[in-house]
Amino acid sequence: MEKQNTIRKRADVPVEYTWATEDIFPTEEAWEQAFSQVTEELSSYEAYRGRLGESADALYGCLKLDEEIGEKLDQIYGYAHLKSDVDTGNSRYQQMVGRAAALYARASAASSFIASEILTIPEERLASIRGDRRLLPWKEEEKDSFERQLDLILRDRAHTRSPEVEELLADASEMAGGPSQIFKMFNNADTKFPVIKNEEGEPMELTHGRYVSFLESRDRQVRKAAFTAMYETFGRHKNTLAAAFQANAKQALFYAKARRFPSARAYYLSDANVPESVYDTLIETVREFMPLMYRYVALRKRMLQVDELHMYDLYTPIVPESSRKVPFEEAKELVLRALSPMGEEYLAAFREGLENRWIDFMENEGKRSGAYCSGPYGVHPYVLMSYQGTLDHVFTLAHEMGHAMHSWFSNENQTFTNSQYKIFVAEVASTCNENLLNHYLLEHAVDKRERAYILNHFLDGFKGTVFRQTMFAEFEKTAHEKCQAGEILTADVLCGIYKKLNEDYFGDGIVIDEEIALEWARIPHFYTPYYVYQYATGFSAAVALSERILTEGEAAVQDYMGFLKGGCSKDPIDLLAEAGVDMRTPEPVRAAMEAFRRALTELEELLSREESDS
Incomplete structure (x- = not known):
């Protein structure tokens, strides 16, 4: 190219x-x-x-x-x-x-x-x-x-319900979507953020798209300015946003009652027939391993060499991105080698996608940002990305092709009606691929710096997907229970819940800035109630599955292939159980936490030796 x-x-x-x-x-x-x-x-x-x-x-x-x-x-x-x-x-x-x-x-x-x-x-x-x-x-x-x-x-x-009630509920759906639509218009169309200075001292308007890149800046003043500006903006509208949040919680409760469910959570989890105990077990198990997050926070504070770690310091890299450049053709071969434990049936389908234009990988003007996989039935999956030659983009290739393989094997082995797997397992195949790639790259890292980068990539992904999304899930659980009990979800109530959870999840090794209490106000996923927990369960399941594939070999691969081919022919929790991961128990989350512990311990040791050598 x-x-x-x-x-x-x-x-x-x-x-x-x-x-x-x-x-x-x-x-x-x-x-x-x-x-x-x-x-x-x-x-x-x-x-x-x-x-x-x-x-x-x-x-x-x-x-x-x-x-x-x-x-x-x-x-x-x-x-x-x-x-x-x-x-x-x-x-x-x-x-x-x-x-x-x-x-x-x-x-x-x-x-x-x-x-x-x-x-x-x-x-x-x-x-x-x-x-x-x-x-x-x-x-x-x-x-x-x-x-x-x-x-x-x-x-x-x-x-x-009766046809008359069903018709009424269908007619009410557009009205019930009002809180979500109001939030979308506020968040995407009407909200204007102030101008801050970038690393070069140049004025730049803060936007949703730039916010994360500002938080990743090596310049602490840029990070703090972006953080402060973001939450000052949302803070000015916190009462309006709290009203929108409560209205959405009330519509969720309305539909739960209309459908004869005991709670909004029971209603939303029923679509995939996921027991409510799975939700509670996730929260309980993550809380059991909270000391690991406190260790991660302590390592971040040490590596950033700050007297106080703040919430705006959680995203800037503590290990610089590897300077290694990987051309797309090399990336394809690298991912194939990493996925070799999956066996020839899986690899043959993967090669089919790489060689027959399933992937649109070159950046062009007007191309949608980000990456995704779409799998129309009766054809083959399609992957969109704009490949930039970094190791991070190699992970993106493995991730999106994991989605592609899930769609491919589901579509090939199920009728259209039974092919479309549930959101509960949507991130399992993609994250399993990432974990296999992570394992391979660690075994073949070119130096200690690259090994540290790969370990930190895993830890940051785990932090954001398991710890953070579980915190989101606990926030939703508490807020919706208060709504069902008849309490008014004012901005102060929601901020109080959210700040306390940040204190619990991040510990006393970091300053829990007052502004972070407002973060609930800018999370779009909260307008699809009880959605976010699935990120944490899916990531945990994927870690457990990849560990099993690497340690048990062919038997584990065949169980996993059965999961990929299952589509929605069974409940997702049953398909996962047949693959060897029962999310009704705490064991998959515990196994994932042990993987986090091992990676954290090695990174701590690597960085300590590097500090000693310097």
Whole structure:
């Protein structure tokens, strides 16, 4: 790949460096044809309305129609957003995304009768209909079963209301999204931050995007200025934001009551059938290992050589980034070598992705920032990133291709209906890849400095994903319980909860600045209640799985492959248990904590020797 000093236009990126969207639709005209076809097919739902209890033919026919339309919509929307994300300024692609989203909404409305109508079928009649082989668990040659889908619909019977109530709840959903929309508009459109000075003393406006880079600055005054400016801004609006937070907690409680759940947490965890005890076990186990975080804080204070460590000192690197540059072709080989313990079935699919344009890796003007994986059913996954040749970006490649492998094996081994794995396990495969890469890089580090960087990369990721997200989860639990008890969630109440948690999680080796009490006000994920805990459980599961793969070999790999191939054919917690990690127990989190302890101990020793040598 040739060097490029300026950012290319999208049209100037060599085709071999782009992802192969033509594997979904060969041309935009073919996309338009598919769009028109699905638009016409939506009327076919009406032929089944009111008839699902008549016969196996009617029930199977409706479910099969719904699955076929869902698969086509997956490809229609996937193609549009892939095209748009690499050329965000292209208005045609923006329109395609909007049209695809609208078509999704129309399809959802047209099919909304299916679950409620199935629940009106008398139990004996439904049992008789389900005896048809097409509705039973499918064999290798018969991938048409809807057994799992029907089981899930019936499992939700106690939480499904009358058609009239269901219609009312659906109509209320847009209104219930008001608090989240208000926060988004405030946070992304209306909030203006002050100007601060960067490391060169030049004035720069603080933005959400620049905030983290300012906190990573080696200049402490830059870090402090950004931290202070961020929370002064949110502090001026803390009462408005507290009202939005409480309104969102109240809508969560409203839906929990309407669906006959005892609490908002029970309601939100029910989607993946995760026991509430998993949530509590995570918090209890992380708290058990809090002294490890206090050691990490002490190491950070020592390496930064400050009299007092402050909250704005938690992100600046204590080990400088490795100067090692890794060209993309070398990165691909490096990740493949790191993943060699996964065996040939996994590696063959991974090579397929590397060699056949699953990845759009070159930066270009108008390309969406960040990295992600999208896996339209019936084609193959797609990975977006803007590779910059750093070790951090090598980790990003391994991470996103972990998502790709999860989608690939789920899609290849499950029907569309049973392929889409739950958020509870969404970060497991990606983080497992990162941990295997971390292990390989430690074994092949070129010097002590690179080894220290790799250890610190793991520790920082663990701190942010396990400790921090568990703290978020505990904050949500406390705040929502207060709301359910009828307490008013004022800004002072929320700040009090949040500051106390920071004191607990970071210890007395750091100054818990008053400003940090306002951090709850700027966390978008809190408007999707009980979401953040899944980052911590997923990371912990991935660490435990990678350790098992490295120590137990083939047997562990086969169990893990079963998890990847499972899609949503079983509850996610059961799929993980079959892979050897039971999140209903504290053991996976404890195993992850022991990995954190080992990495922290080695980094402490490495940095101590380095200090002695200097």
